Amino acid sequence: MTTKRDFLQLGDLTRQELDQLFARAAVLKADRRARKTHQTLAGRTLAVLLEKNSTRTRLSFEAAIHQLGGHAITLTPGESQIVRGEPIDDTSRVIARYADAIVFRTSGDDRLRTLARASSVPVINGLSEGGHPVQLLADLFTVIERHGSLEGRKVAWVGDGASNMALSWIEAARIFGFELRIGAPKEYAPPASFLTTVGAGARVHVLTDPREAAQGADVVSTDVWTSMGQEAESAIRLRVLGSYQLDSALLGKAAPSAIVLHCLPAHRGEEITGEVIESPQSAIFDEAENRLHTSKALLELLLA
Ligand code: CP
Ligand code: NVA
Numbered sequence: 001m002t003t004k005r006d007f008l009q010l011g012d013l014t015r016q017e018l019d020q021l022f023a024r025a026a027v028l029k030a031d032r033r034a035r036k037t038h039q040t041l042a043g044r045t046l047a048v049l050l051e052k053n054s055t056r057t058r059l060s061f062e063a064a065i066h067q068l069g070g071h072a073i074t075l076t077p078g079e080s081q082i083v084r085g086e087p088i089d090d091t092s093r094v095i096a097r098y099a100d101a102i103v104f105r106t107s108g109d110d111r112l113r114t115l116a117r118a119s120s121v122p123v124i125n126g127l128s129e130g131g132h133p134v135q136l137l138a139d140l141f142t143v144i145e146r147h148g149s150l151e152g153r154k155v156a157w158v159g160d161g162a163s164n165m166a167l168s169w170i171e172a173a174r175i176f177g178f179e180l181r182i183g184a185p186k187e188y189a190p191p192a193s194f195l196t197t198v199g200a201g202a203r204v205h206v207l208t209d210p211r212e213a214a215q216g217a218d219v220v221s222t223d224v225w226t227s228m229g230q231e232a233e234s235a236i237r238l239r240v241l242g243s244y245q246l247d248s249a250l251l252g253k254a255a256p257s258a259i260v261l262h263c264l265p266a267h268r269g270e271e272i273t274g275e276v277i278e279s280p281q282s283a284i285f286d287e288a289e290n291r292l293h294t295s296k297a298l299l300e301l302l303l304a
Contacts, residue, residue: 005302006116008109008125010133010171011198017301018175022141024297025290032067032293040304042069047099048126049075049091049115051082051106052228056264057126057134060291061103064299067292073099089118096121101303103134107229122302129229131168135263137294140172142287143219146259150176156217156254158183158210159244159271160237161190165223165263170194174202181205183213187240210244214253221261222246222271238270246272251281259283 006012013021031038046065048058053076062072077083082091092115095102104115105126112130116123125133143150155173157166161184170190173180182190182204189206190199207213214220225241226234251260260272260282268274277284 004120004122006119006123007133007298007302008112008116008123008128009131009198010136010168010175012133013301015175018137018140021137021294021297021301022144024300025137025141025293026145028296029290029293038067039069040300041065044068044070044100044303045098046070046072046101046103046299047075047095048072048103049080049095049105050077050126051104051111052077052127054105054126056288056291057103057105060295061124061126061299063292064295068296068299070100070299088114091115092118092123093120095119101299124298124302127164129164131171132164132263133168133171134295134298135165135291136168136172137298138287138290139169139221139261139263140176141290141294142261142283143259145286145290146283147218147257150178153178153218154216154255155180155219155221156183156210156213156215157181157221158213158246158250159222159241160184160188160225160227161206162188163223163227165221166190167194167198169221170199170202170204173204174199177203179203179205181207181213181215181217183207183210183244185240185244188237210246210250211253214250217254217258219259219261220246220251220254223263224265224267225271241271245270246276248273248275248279251276251279261287264288 096119101122103124103126109130161182
């Protein structure tokens with residue numbers, strides 16, 4: 001019997017597996033354009049368990065498994081017995097009796113790990129405080145699509161340097177060896193303990209000037225200033241992060257061929273301007289589409 005594989009963070013796959021996943025995603029994307037269909041996951045069931053809202057993660061995983069011949073069942077926040085106190089490990093063991101894999105979106109990483117430990121089927125992190133690895137698959141794939149490779153790239157991250165997205169970019173920098181410059185106020189810098197563990201050996205520069213971070217970058221990315229669950233801090237975050245907006249002037253510091261990424265949902269006029277989102281350098285909607293193709297490749301890798 002083979003042991004199940006989880007995808008709780010990028011490093012749960014080897015570099016070689018990640019490269020294969022991107023290659024497979026490119027094939028699946030081309031096949032979808034050509035209306036070529038697949039049955040690689042026929043009869044398989046994916047459970048999507050959400051403790052926070054979602055548009056892209058839910059829909060891309062549902063569409064992904066359907067388009068590979070399987071089907072999905074989703075429980076939205078508040079819909080399951082979890083809100084009435086059912087332990088997460090009981091929930092996990094039960095879902096694993098019905099489904100072949102679980103996508104779990106939650107707050108604390110302890111909940112994610114508890115669910116994964118209790119599950120006999122693969123568990124995929126659909127976003128936690130500690131990272132958003134399925135989003136990074138789409139982001140990295142988009143960089144490869146636009147720039148040909150990740151090798152030698154300079155990636156700038158501006159804004160909340162402690163967000164789940166920033167943390168996953170740090171992990172990606174370690175795995176793929178590209179340079180990551182984080183431009184964040186000291187209040188929202190990535191935790192030192194994360195940099196010395198998950199980020200150990202990565203070429204990550206933590207800066208407080210967003211212009212310095214963006215200078216000459218091939219990719220400029222940002223995320224909301226107030227992530228889900230941080231709503232009580234939104235006034236202070238708005239104030240502290242106010243000078244870290246990704247606007248045309250900041251993008252002008254990057255390489256002329258730079259692309260802009262944002263995982264969405266975006267708050268126009270806060271972390272990014274509408275002008276940048278709609279600019280020719282924006283790869284944001286390709287990035288969103290690529291959630292579908294990379295999720296398919298991930299499901300095949302974990303399940304087929
Ligand atoms: N980017 C992303 O994960 O979007 P959702 O919150 O809509 O799933
Ligand atoms: N950092 C954001 C990402 C949303 C996809 C959040 O956690 O709300």
